[in-house]
Every structure is written in structure tokens, then in C-alpha cells.
Amino acid sequence: MSSSHFYSSITKKIIMSLMGLFLLTFLLVHLTLNSFLLFDKNLFNEGAHFMGTNPFIQVFQWVLFAGFAIHILYGIILQIQNWVSRPKGYKKRAWMEQSPFSKYMIYTGAIIFIFLAIHLGNFFFVKMGWVGNGVPELGGKEDMGQLVIDLFSNGGYVAFYVIMFLLMGFHLDHAFQSAFQTLGLNHPTYWGFIKGLSRVYAIVVTLGFVIIPLVIYFR
């Protein structure tokens, strides 16, 4: 497969990295909103209501879906080209990757995609009325918080959710600093900081998303 059929390898990678950074930003917003559940369900519901009704967000959510689609599409194209580039592998290959999770991005990415589909089915599709019995109501208003709490009262689902986010953490650990490298933002003075920040981001986001269902389950 010749990459000239699409864009150059670097252009494709730049598109991947920009979409990736966009998704990283989205995850932070999502985590912030989810964390409201730890403190006040009504606050979470207010946030969910804002996200579900604000006209800008309504338009922007389709931009977000497009971001996911482009990131996934280019990820698959790049990976197929990479597999094609080495038709015959080695009999013995040592571990050489300096960014440990870089080796498994397509696999962690595929798992995240499956999780994303299930996640949308559990929340977004229910909210849209496409599946399930609709969102519970509290005082005439949608009680999204209760929908989440109900789901997180299921131990099996909590375990699945935690494992998914641990795998996502591996994806994020490589993703953040890799995007900077691809965009050419590798400077000897700041590179150590960027790599450190990448790891901190991965740990904080993963722990954040993991703690919320655990706290709700054991509360």
C-alpha cells in the first residue's frame, strides 16, 4: 500500500496527534464533570443538563465524534501500512521500545473503541432514547447521576470499567508525549517536562476515572 494514496506519512501523523490532543482535552473535561458525582449528584445533573442542552455543546459533540472517527481511521491506516512495511518478521527480537506502551497502541486503541461503543450504549443512547428505558427522573428533571450510580452498583460492571481505564491509561501514557514529538515540539530544555507531564496526565486521568466507580460501589 502506497501512502501517496492518502497523505504523506507525516501529515497523517500530524492529523492523528492533533485529534489525539483534542481527545485528551475532552477526557479532562469529562473527568471533571464525572468527579462532581463524588461530591453532589445534583451538581453532576446540572453539568449533564448543561452538556445536554447548551447549543454550542450540541454542535460541538458532533465535532467530538468526528475527532474520534478521524483518530481511529488514521490509526488503522497507519497501522496497516506499518504491518505491510515488514512482511517477514524476526525470529528473535529484543525489547527496544523506549516508550513502553508505544508497542501496543493499536491494541489498546481497539479495546478503547469497544469500551467507547459500550459506554455510548450505556449513557448517550439511553439519554437519546435509542435504547433502554430512558433516564430516571428526579423532580421532573433527568437524573443522569442516578443512571450512573445504578450502573456502578453492579460489581461486574465496575470491574470491567476499571480494567478498561487501566488499559486506556497505557494508551494515554504514550499518547501525550508522542503527539508533541509528532508536532515537532521536542526541545531539549522542555522534553523531560513534557514526558513527565505525559505520565502525570495518564496517571491522574486513569486514577480519576477508576476511583469514581469504586467510591460509588463501596459507598
Added chain:
Amino acid sequence: MDLKLKIWRQASPTDKGQFVDYDVHNISTDASFLEMIDILNDELIEKGERPVAFDHDCREGICGMCSLYINGHPHGPEAATTTCQLHMRKFKDGETVVIEPWRAKPFPVIKDLIVDRSAFDEIIQSGGYISVTTGGVPDGNSIPINKEHADLAMDAAACIGCGACVAACKNASAMLFVSAKVSQFALLPQGKIEAHDRVKAMVAKMDELGFGNCTNTYACEAECPKEISVANIARMNREFIKAKLG
């Protein structure tokens, strides 16, 4: 020392190829890896068998001809060392050593451990040069060059084009090689004039030849015998963005 070798044997580019086991005995720990294969080849020739074909030239670590994927590493397990500068004291007595050719679609095997690396030449021909009108020799100090840039350009120019980066990369990407060649020119005033056309042409040729895409695993930097930095890849990405926007 005695060693068990598993060597890739392939009679021609179209031959299927296979690993063949050899035993070598009484190898000096002071011998280089290539001298060890020389000894094996002498024995094979004496027995009337076909010697193992492998690339080599200067045997001083500067020409970029030697290759060999040794025990899972391009140029063997020692860091920042070409195969010709790798010595047998780095191996254990009785150890099994697996020796393979570089594996990448743009580097087809010609015979045994020799691969065709002319893809790199094609990349250089596409833009890895500066166009200079011949004439009198200019004064060496007539163009001021920032010391830091001169040093970085020299570091990039240390690339010997051996292909270890492609061999190491899980994607068979040539980004470290191409970025070193783009960088050594882009950093210097003489190279800046054609910088935009150069990076676009070299990246296009690299893609056309079928090298993989970089996924920033940084295996290339870890395995490069000349320790070329992946900061060059970031520089090439910057140069590419500038060229596309400029």
C-alpha cells in the same frame, strides 16, 4: 569460546530461505563478531560448503556497510556499536546466537545476511544534497554559523546510513535516517535555501519506497550505532510543517 549459531541462509532474492545451525569453536574473546564469521566461513569453504554472505567494508565503525540482526538487536546487544566493532567478549561461552538480515519491505534480502539498502540512496538522491554552482572556493568564515547549530548538524551528519533504525523499528520506519539527513542541512545556512523542497521530496520518496510510519517508540535512537537523537525526527516534522505552510 564456543558458540552455537543460528544463521539465516538464503541463496537468492527469490529463495525461501531458512535458519541453519552452526557450531564454532575456540573463538578468541578478542575477535570481532565479523572475524568470528570469517572463521566460520573459512571452515565452510574447507568443507566445500557455501560461505555465509554478509556486508562489511571498513571494519572501523564508520562506513555503514555492516549490518546483521544479532540476538534481537541490530548490530548486536552492545549500545552505540556497529557489528564490526562488536567483540566476542560481549557473548557468553556456549551461548546460542541468532543472526538475521535486516527485515523491511524496502530492504529485500539479496543473499543470506545481505540486504539491498539502495532505498536509502534513492532517498538521498531525492533531496539529500545542496545545489552549489562551481567556482572559486569561498572563504570558510564568510558565512557565520551558530556554534550550537554547527554541533547539532555535525551530530546529525554522524549517521552512517546503515539502516539499523529501520531494522529496529517495529514499523520499519526510516524516519531517523531521513530526519538526520534533513537536519544536517536544515541547521546550516547553505542547506536552508532548499530546505522546503528537500524535506517534502525526501519524505515523499521515503513513503513511496514503502517504509513504515513512525509511532515514536524511540527504538531507533536506542539501537543507532551513532546515537542519532530522535530530536532530529521532531526537527524534520517541524521542517515539514514549515514547508507545507510556507
